[in-house]
Amino acid sequence: MKRLVIILAISLLNSSFLFSQSYEEYLKQQSSNFNTYKKNAIEDFESYKTKINAEFADFMRKPWQKEEAQAPIEKPKEEKPIVTPIVYRDTLEYAKPLDKEIKVKNITPTVKFDAPKPVVPFKYTPKPQEKAINIEFYGIECQIRFDINKCKKMSGASENDAADYWETLSSGDYDNIIADCAKIREDYNLCDWALYKLIIEISEKIYGQSNESVMLSAYLMNNMGFMIRLGRTTDNKIHLLVNTHEDMCNQIYYNISGRKYYLLSKDEVNSMFIFNREFPQESPMRLTMTTINKFAYKATKQRVLKSKRYPQTELTSTTNINLLLFYSEYPSAYMNGNSKTLWATYANTPLSNEAKEKLYPTLKASIAGKSQQEAANILLNFVQTAFEYKTDNQAWGQERVFFPDETLYYPYCDCEDRSILFSRLIKDLLGLKVVLLYYPGHLATAVEFTEEDIKGDYIQIKGSRYLVCDPTYINANIGKTMPGMDNSTADVIMLN
Numbered sequence: 001m002k003r004l005v006i007i008l009a010i011s012l013l014n015s016s017f018l019f020s021q022s023y024e025e026y027l028k029q030q031s032s033n034f035n036t037y038k039k040n041a042i043e044d045f046e047s048y049k050t051k052i053n054a055e056f057a058d059f060m061r062k063p064w065q066k067e068e069a070q071a072p073i074e075k076p077k078e079e080k081p082i083v084t085p086i087v088y089r090d091t092l093e094y095a096k097p098l099d100k101e102i103k104v105k106n107i108t109p110t111v112k113f114d115a116p117k118p119v120v121p122f123k124y125t126p127k128p129q130e131k132a133i134n135i136e137f138y139g140i141e142c143q144i145r146f147d148i149n150k151c152k153k154m155s156g157a158s159e160n161d162a163a164d165y166w167e168t169l170s171s172g173d174y175d176n177i178i179a180d181c182a183k184i185r186e187d188y189n190l191c192d193w194a195l196y197k198l199i200i201e202i203s204e205k206i207y208g209q210s211n212e213s214v215m216l217s218a219y220l221m222n223n224m225g226f227m228i229r230l231g232r233t234t235d236n237k238i239h240l241l242v243n244t245h246e247d248m249c250n251q252i253y254y255n256i257s258g259r260k261y262y263l264l265s266k267d268e269v270n271s272m273f274i275f276n277r278e279f280p281q282e283s284p285m286r287l288t289m290t291t292i293n294k295f296a297y298k299a300t301k302q303r304v305l306k307s308k309r310y311p312q313t314e315l316t317s318t319t320n321i322n323l324l325l326f327y328s329e330y331p332s333a334y335m336n337g338n339s340k341t342l343w344a345t346y347a348n349t350p351l352s353n354e355a356k357e358k359l360y361p362t363l364k365a366s367i368a369g370k371s372q373q374e375a376a377n378i379l380l381n382f383v384q385t386a387f388e389y390k391t392d393n394q395a396w397g398q399e400r401v402f403f404p405d406e407t408l409y410y411p412y413c414d415c416e417d418r419s420i421l422f423s424r425l426i427k428d429l430l431g432l433k434v435v436l437l438y439y440p441g442h443l444a445t446a447v448e449f450t451e452e453d454i455k456g457d458y459i460q461i462k463g464s465r466y467l468v469c470d471p472t473y474i475n476a477n478i479g480k481t482m483p484g485m486d487n488s489t490a491d492v493i494m495l496n
Helices: 002-060 159-169 175-188 192-207 211-223 321-328 341-347 353-367 372-385 404-409 415-430
Strands: 065-070 104-108 132-137 140-145 228-232 238-243 253-256 259-263 271-275 303-306 314-317 433-439 442-448 457-461 464-469 490-493
Touching (some): 002 159, 104 457, 159 211, 211 238, 228 253, 253 271, 303 404, 353 372, 353 415, 372 415, 404 415, 457 490
Antiparallel strands (some): 132 140, 457 464
16 A cells, blocks of 8 residues: 555656646747747737838828818907906805706716827837937926937928938838837826927927928827828928817818818918828827826925915915926817817816825815815815906906916916816815806806705706806805806806
8 A cells, every 4th residue: 555655656746747847838838929929010010000101101192282271260258248256245154045946058068089099009118329319398308219310301392202201201210209209108197289299399309490390290190199181381381280179279270171180380371282191090189188297396486375264274385387388388179169168178187296285185184074065165265265366358368268277376367267176176175076057257166965965056967966166256155156147048068
C-alpha cells in the first residue's frame, strides 16, 4: 500500500511539472500572438490612415465650388422691458405662500452630443531626443514633438497646390502633433473649443498666420474627428470653416450641403471657393461643456461674499484667471434655432474646482443639518444679496451671459447670471433637479424638492413638481414668483 502511495505521488509531481511547463509555454505563445495582432493592427491603422488621406487629396484636386457667405446669426438681445430686482418686504420670517400652479408655454429639452473621435487611434509613444516646440496655452506649458526644420511651404493656393500639401501633411512627419494634441486634451480635460484653440495655437506657432497654418489646422482637426471644410478666396488666401452642433452667434458662416460652417478668423469674406468633401467619421464641434478645462491655476483677487439674511454665510472667493480668459473668448451659441438654449450651455457648465474649494466649505457648513426648504432658502438668499445687480447693457454695453465662475469674479451680474449660479449650487450642494424658468425680460429657476411638501408657486414637468426660486426677487423665499411676471408665458429650459 505504501509503495502504491509513493508511485501515485511521483506520478502527480511529474504531471504537475508537465502542466506547469505547458502553461508557461501557453502564456508565452498567447503573448506572442497578442504582440503580432497588435503589430498588425497598428500597421492596418497606418495603412487605413494613409489610404483615406490619399483619397482625400485626390478629391481636393477637383474644382472647388463658389459659395456665398451668410449673414451672422445675431446674439439674443435683452427683451424689453427688462425686469429689475424687487425687494420682498417680509425679510425676517418665512413666507407662507399658497400652492399656485404656473402654466408652462414651452419646454426646451436638454441635448447631449458625442465627442468627435480620431479617424484612427493615435497613441503617444515618446522617443529619445525628439525635437519639439514649446507653447504656453492658458498657463499650461506644452511640448509638441515636431522638427521645425521639416516645415514645408506651399507652392501656391490652387486645388493642386492644396492637394500636394495635404499629401505632405499626411506623410508621417506631422503625426506626433496629433498624438500630442490628444494627450494634452486627455491630461487637461480640454473641451472641443479648447482643443480647436490649441490646434490653431500650434499651427500658428509653426507657420504664423499663413495658408500653411490653415492647412495644418485642417489636417489636425480632420484626423481628430472634427467636421471642417476649406475655402479659398480670390486673393489666394485659404480659410478654415468649422461645423458645430449649435448655432454660433455673430460669426459669418457658409451653408454647405445644408450645414452651417463658420469662418472663425477675423476676416470678413463675402464669398469663397469651397472644398466640400466628407472625411471619415467626421463630427461637428460641441460648444456645450460638461466638465472643466484644467488650465494652469492663477488666482484672481479675493472677493468677500456675504448673505444679508444669514450672516454666517460669509466667504472669501477666488477663481482661476486663465479660466476666465478662456471664458471671455468663448463663443455664444444656441441649439435648434432656439435662443433660450444659450442659457443652458452656461448653466450646464460645472464650477471650477478652485472656486468650489473656496465656496463650498462655508456653504456646506451653513446648510448642514437643514431641511431642503431651509437649505434652499439659505442658498437663495446668498445669491440674492451677496452680488450687486446691473443689466448687461449697463455693465458691458451688450448682452453678456456669465459662466458660474465669472459671476464669482465680476462686480455686477443680472438675473441670468444669478439663476445660472443658483442652479449650479442647488445641483452640487443639494443634489436636486433644477430648471431655468423664463419670463419675458426675466430669468429665474424652479427646483424639484423631494423631502417636503412645500407650498408655493410651482410648475409641473412630466408629473414632477418644481417650486419657483427667484434669485433676483431679493429676500423672497422659495415658492415666490416676482410680481409682474406673466405666468401664462413661462418657458422652461431643462438642464442636464
